[in-house]
Amino acid sequence: MLSEFRLPALGADMEEGTVVQWHVAPGDAVKRGQVVAVVETDKGAIDVEVFEDGVVRELVVQAGTKVPVGAVLARLETAGQSAPPSLPPEPSGTAQEAAGSRARISPAARVRARELGVEVASLIGTGPAGSITIADVEKAQQSTQPSRQPSVDRAGERDMAPAGGMRAAIATAMSRSKREIPHYYLSLTKDVTGAVDWLAARNASVPVTERMLFAALLIKAVALTCRDVQGFSGFYRDGRYEQSPSVHVGVAVALRGGGLVAPAIMDTAVKPLPSLMEEFRQLVMRARAGRLRASELAAPSIIVTSLGDAAVDAVFPIIQMPQVAIVGAGAVSSRPWVVDGKVEPRQLIVLSLGADHRVTDGRLGAQFLAGIAERLAAPEKL
Amino acid sequence: MKREDLATTVLALVTGIAPDVDPASVIASVDFRDQFDFDSMDTLNFAIALHRELGVEVPEADYSRLASVDKCVAYLAEKVR
Numbered sequence: 001m002l003s004e005f006r007l008p009a010l011g012a013d014m015e016e017g018t019v020v021q022w023h024v025a026p027g028d029a030v031k032r033g034q035v036v037a038v039v040e041t042d043k044g045a046i047d048v049e050v051f052e053d054g055v056v057r058e059l060v061v062q063a064g065t066k067v068p069v070g071a072v073l074a075r076l077e078t079a080g081q082s083a084p085p086s087l088p089p090e091p092s093g094t095a096q097e098a099a100g101s102r103a104r105i106s107p108a109a110r111v112r113a114r115e116l117g118v119e120v121a122s123l124i125g126t127g128p129a130g131s132i133t134i135a136d137v138e139k140a141q142q143s144t145q146p147s148r149q150p151s152v153d154r155a156g157e158r159d160m161a162p163a164g165g166m167r168a169a170i171a172t173a174m175s176r177s178k179r180e181i182p183h184y185y186l187s188l189t190k191d192v193t194g195a196v197d198w199l200a201a202r203n204a205s206v207p208v209t210e211r212m213l214f215a216a217l218l219i220k221a222v223a224l225t226c227r228d229v230q231g232f233s234g235f236y237r238d239g240r241y242e243q244s245p246s247v248h249v250g251v252a253v254a255l256r257g258g259g260l261v262a263p264a265i266m267d268t269a270v271k272p273l274p275s276l277m278e279e280f281r282q283l284v285m286r287a288r289a290g291r292l293r294a295s296e297l298a299a300p301s302i303i304v305t306s307l308g309d310a311a312v313d314a315v316f317p318i319i320q321m322p323q324v325a326i327v328g329a330g331a332v333s334s335r336p337w338v339v340d341g342k343v344e345p346r347q348l349i350v351l352s353l354g355a356d357h358r359v360t361d362g363r364l365g366a367q368f369l370a371g372i373a374e375r376l377a378a379p380e381k382l
Numbered sequence: 383m384k385r386e387d388l389a390t391t392v393l394a395l396v397t398g399i400a401p402d403v404d405p406a407s408v409i410a411s412v413d414f415r416d417q418f419d420f421d422s423m424d425t426l427n428f429a430i431a432l433h434r435e436l437g438v439e440v441p442e443a444d445y446s447r448l449a450s451v452d453k454c455v456a457y458l459a460e461k462v463r
Contacts, residue, residue, distance in 0.1 A: 214422075254421075
């Protein structure tokens, strides 16, 4: 049968995208999960995968074309009647394989290239896994005189440019979340001295490449607790809640040009901590280099947002639709705390939860938050 | 290694792990955190890059000594011959 390959929505805040590159041509066989196109969005350039096996019949949208979410990008000849699965396919292959020889570029570098009139396709990247950096763009502009001078109005909006489109997209999505989701918020202060000490001792005994961040413990603790307490890892669609069969924790990553993305660590609950940490590290790097995959952006069943580096006590997080919960964490800091009737300096963290009253109440939310805190108290079991 | 060479290497490593940082804009005396929101993940990646490039294993307790280009150069000058 002939099947239509459409531009997927990568979160509630995406309305359109520009196909910048096709990796396949008519006649090519494709496998479920294979990256077939690069689409530039407000979240950066995203690798978009196909959802079924088949053979490419026709590329409907040419590279360079901007299209709305849901637009037919290509037509595939497929074997069965298989409807697109509700969950995106597991990303196949590693980041290195996905990189190939094509131009990957951070959102900030792409903006600079546009300002300077530098053709991105002609650049050789020197960043992580060959991604194009701002320095690469500027070097290219210096070596070859620009074919186009940067326009005056572009130069004027330089400071706001990197975040402009993404800022508008975030504002739209968050307004909708606040309007449609009856949020409730809970917070819990937890003594995590044990976990902090455990992590420091562990990090001191392993090579630098195997060190872990506290955030990795938190992500795993959240994922495991999602399995213990139902109602927080899933999707609210068409008036009903559906628990996600696997927990895919999305991690809020702040981008330096402004804005943020929340790609998922797939099947978070079953990953051993060291591999979860390595994936987390790669994910953050790829998010900032503009190298994310569509499935990673569409997958999160819950999000963790850690503002530990910003040195705030607590976060009051807003749920990203169609999810129903988001866990926040402030900085771990040394504070006075009562232990066995005495005040002692301890390492404290404020965990918070933004959750959806259409699905759960504060009592269950409290149980969920307490579950995360309990898991953090036993880091060796994570 | 000379101090100028160390500074060049540090700058290359920083922009290598953070491709969204404009190398021309980096001020050697200002902390990375204040200049471009370096976070704990960036610091870890930087420590890994230093290990790969210079063979220096920076303990977590010394992370604060990697906070800017100038601080890095002073620290690395002790560690790299």
